[in-house]
Amino acid sequence: MKLSIKKLSVAILLIFTLLVSQAYADTSNIDEVKEITVENAIEMGLEYTHTKAEIEQSIDNLWDAYINQVQMWNLMKGQLDSFDEYYSLYTRDLDGIELEPMDQVRLEMYRAIYGPKPPQIAPVDKFNNYIKVGQFPCMQLYNAVEDLRLQKRLFETSFTSSIQDIFSSILELKNELKIQNEFFGVMHKQNEQMHEKYKNGFISEFDLYSSDIALSQQELAIDILERNIENLAMTLKSQIGIPLDQKVEFVASSNYLSVKLYSSYKYYIEKALSSRQEVLSAGADLQVKNNELDVVKKYFDHEKLTERIDAQIAADEATIAYDDAVNKVTIDIKNGYLDVISKYNEMVLLNSNKLSAKRQLDQAEILYDKGMITYIDFLNYEIAYNKARIDYESSVYRYNRSVQKLMTASGIGPGYFSQGGIR
């Protein structure tokens, strides 16, 4: 049984490899622009990563061990049941109660197997030789399988969250690129006007030179930004199995500039305490330890017996671990919630900065048209407004990402701590 499941797993893994390599090969036409939404990216990434297959492999192996253990426990339980039945038939026979013919046959069969008298097993031996090595490993292995299943779900959400994060960062930079390109267009027009004005003797050579330089610098800044987008895109491509030189258009499936609403702190904390992997895992472990304690109590009456003390300590430790998990998740969600509030406040502040920069630019335009300020001064107002606009729109992306992160942290996870802190 063990061998066949293992072989099946190897075969599945090999088929999976072939499928993945096929998926990689499908994108061979690198000149064709591939459109990808965040949903596509997540789907492709989950297909491409082998971590999921490795966890599934471990689940299969553990499940295999669990089935073997259950079979062993069933045999042990059968033996214990037959002891009880032998004892019951034996005492009835001894008390002179007439047994049914089938019961008589069974009694004789037990005598032949176990001897003339039913075996007397002390509770401590029954516990040590049967329950501890038969029933308890079953509960522990089942718990370990469930824990790995949680790990698999955690990996999937963690992976999804990381893809969403990179995708959103790409869209944020693409938005900045769009604004910078618009600004370049404006500067280009102004530069043409400056050349015209210079020809007509309205502005100095230095003003024209400043305009030329500002235009060239903006062009270089756009090149830098494009390369930064390319770098982020390569990070994403490498995680979802697309050749790095494949041309890709990252498409926003939702309006990333619309501000997401966040719920109350109570909503997130209640959700997290019922869904986070750390809490669920510690809760399941606590349940196993409590079940073990209940079983031990049946076999050992006295509280001061070593087995009782050991089981009690294990249950107490599991309770502490559970409380610790609840505490850590509570702190995590609290920090995450504060992060959302802080990002929201930052967004509000940057929006007011943007409006203020726009007002200043409008006034500067009037002054520049009247010849009351130089082109360099006017350009500085334009640059300031452009920067304020980028800062505000980027803050919307950052805020939306923080809400998304809090949603993930209040689900199965991962939390902020395991993602390397709040960004």
Added chain:
Amino acid sequence: MRRLTFILIVMLILSLLISNVSAASGAININGIEKAIDLAMDNDSSLKLFDQRILLAERNYEKARLDSKEAAGKYWNDVKVRISNKKTEILIPLEKSTIIDDLRWQKENAISNLRLNVISLYYRIQQKDSQITYQTKAITQAVSELNTQKTKVEKGLAAESTILPLEISVDNAKASLSNLNSEKSSLVMELNFLLGIDLTSDLKFSTLQIPNNELIIKDIDSLIEKNISAAHSITKLETEIMLTETEKKIYSDYSIGDRPDEIDDLELEIQNLKYSLRDERISIERSIRTDFNNLLNKLDTIKINKMSYEKSQKQLAISEKRNKLGLTSAVDHNKVVLACEQASIAYNNALVDYFLASETFKNNYFIDVVLSDN
């Protein structure tokens, strides 16, 4: 007489040892960057440890070779013993030889990283010094502006409230200087640590000219191809696959009866190693492309800063003319001078950033170096 000769010999050896570093008036003079690198190499204990570890690994390999010869004709009466003998004969010498290669690579890597760290700190300290000189001038300028304003207020030409912002400017300029000094101290301590000198020692070294060369990479695709086939991480993973396949072959060739469970485990291990190899190849390609883009970005930053510097030089020329004609005050003219100096520092910082990034690029990847003057 003998004692005197001994003392003289000891002194001679000591003077030879410290000839790379000369102390004068409390400060330690470092005579050139190559000397600093040599000092760091002599001081680095991990490099010496590598030599010992390589020696030990070579001894282990020799032992494994002898064990291998012995294991070839060893008697066995159990399959487990037979497989263990075959591992000793075939697999273990291969594993031990791989450890030697890995340690040699680690040592080479540690040497080149150390060299790069010294160069980087040397240039960073030099740049920090320029910034400190500039900031000192900026404080003088801010104080001078404050004094001028105070005079105006005294004469009733300006309101008292105009003084406060200028006082804040002076305080800010002083705080910036203090930050720069702390940053420099931390860099100096880092370098002292690498050179094996007392951490608080004051270092004085010859000024280095900032390199202004562009690293030319003609064909990024062939560079990637070359690195993917020759990178240490790739050859290491390929070796691990080869070793695991050898182990699997031992189990499959020398087992008797049922196919052992170990073959399934090893097949899975090979599969996972192949995935890691696939990921590593992509990771190398991504890091080369990303680092190359970052190099181009730094090159563009040089261009941007150079334009700003040239513009500030033109502004300075205009200000000088206006100053000569009495159209601008000395304080306003100094502002332009300082702005020009600041632009020059920014330009030089960009050059240093690019130089260090290109040195790191050359250090990290196999590359046929072509440099051109900017």
